[in-house]
Amino acid sequence: MTAGGAAVGCCRETAGGSGAGTGAAGTGRQRPGAAAMTQQGAALQTYNNELVKCIEDLCTKREELNQHILQEEEQKNKLQNDIRILTEKLAKVNESLARKMATRNEFDRTIAETEAAYMKILESSQTLLTVLKREAGTLNQVKENRDE
16 A cells, blocks of 8 residues: 555655644744745645645545445344344244144144054954854854754
């Protein structure tokens, strides 16, 4: 940043140079002649030109900084909007997951109840089969006894 260094140097030189000139004039010496006044006027004009350049440089730097600020604010707003959108999506996904998990739990309960009922049916079938075999055996013995 050569321009930045020159601007700072320019402002320092201007401040130091004008102070030295004012101090010499205010010491109570004799009034300078027309040539000296012309020389002081030229120096004052030079200081003024340097001061204006320094101010212009500062304004340019301020405008560059302002552009960076605007860009970052725009990026910040975009990111905040993205966060808002993602937060809404996350809320919807969480709601959907909660509903699906509740449904899955209902499936698990229904499956468990159905399996338990099926096991009771199997046990009842086994018991019925055993009773039928016993009764069939008893009937066969009764028939054999009658046939004899």
